[in-house]
Amino acid sequence: MTVTSETEVFVGVPDTSEGWTDRAREVSNILAADALARDRAGEPPFREVQLLKDSGLVTLLGPIEFGGGGQRWETAYKVVREIARADGSIGQLLGYHYLWAWAARLVGTDPQISAVEELYTSNRFFFGGAVNPRDTDLTVVDRGDTLVFNGVKSFSTGGRVTDLTVLEGIIDGTATHVFAIVPTAQDGIVFRGDWDNLGQRLTDSGSVEVNDVEVDWASAAGFVDKEFQPLVYNTLNFPAIEIVFANFYLGIARGALDTAAEYTRTRTRPWPYGGDNREIATDEWYLREGYGDLQSKLWAAEAFVDQVSREADAVLHDARENLTEQARGDLAVRIAAAKLRAADVSLEISNKIFELTGARATSNDVGLDIYWRNIRTHTLHDPLAYKRREVGSRFLTGEIPEPTWYT
Known part of the structure; x- marks a missing residue:
């Protein structure tokens, strides 16, 4: 079933983190079936968002008493990454949705938080x-x-x-x-x-x-x-969205690497002029070396982003009054570093896969370009050079970023 056909029927609402990531995988598989065709059509993603609603993913962070999942941000990051594996656009939309659904907690009063969370959760609003x-x-x-x-x-x-x-x-x-x-x-x-x-x-x-x-x-x-009524917690808006960025970048990178590897297994031809000829492409030493390099880099980036995601989760779910300027600054630097690793690795993977799949993989019916186009577009959101400077300043001088719209 594709996202452009009748809506998938989902049974119940998961009640564990593992259940939600399994649900996200179901949705991801649906999105993957026609992601390239939908990207080329470029229509507003009404059906895709309806799929997120029908699956319950839009209410993952919402209170259980209003029909939500009552989950933590650590699970939300995993879900965003899983959706982005199949469709970077929809992964971004879901990640932004989670951030804006949390906006009342970032800056609102207690009555405002309760009202907004009941409204969006009970109605599955996006x-x-x-x-x-x-x-x-x-x-x-x-x-x-x-x-x-x-x-x-x-x-x-x-x-x-x-x-x-x-x-x-x-x-x-x-x-x-x-x-x-x-x-x-x-x-x-x-x-x-x-x-x-x-x-x-x-x-x-x-x-x-x-x-x-x-x-x-x-x-x-x-x-x-x-x-x-000001709190340091009010200034978490940008760090909170930047770690979402890192997670959907890695989701796109994972989709790119897995798709390229499947192409190599099934369609790439071995090179017959190297003096060390092989029967099948997966026996080519340079392909094994190339995929090994990219897989190891992706594993390392995933591990680091997972760690920083847990750090962000701990801050976002702690009492708002507890956050100090120093703790906020330290987290912002860690998130900047995570975003850097995710962006750099994702750009490398989405570009390098063409060398590992071969000339015929540039055919439009293969569609490997979607991953590079998506990563290249969003990693320009704000200059990566400034993220490097933030990390370097913290390392060299102990300076933490002053809260702004982009730090």
């Missing part, structure tokens, strides 16, 4: 966010009991396939930032449908216009009586 920091902020006007958002964002991942959208802007006449979660389906949110990029083609990450979107002050995340 999140997106119009929060691109490189753009001019949305303008937010205080009208007494409500706030009104206006402006344009050049990227809004998930766009048309989401149920809820996170907005962020600056209150007019102040330097105060404010987040709010709003229903996506409303006249004031207009997606332009202009995402037409090299890779991650099904993330529907195009631009969005926000026109007079009104929000009650009670929904302004983290505000009490129009005053924001």
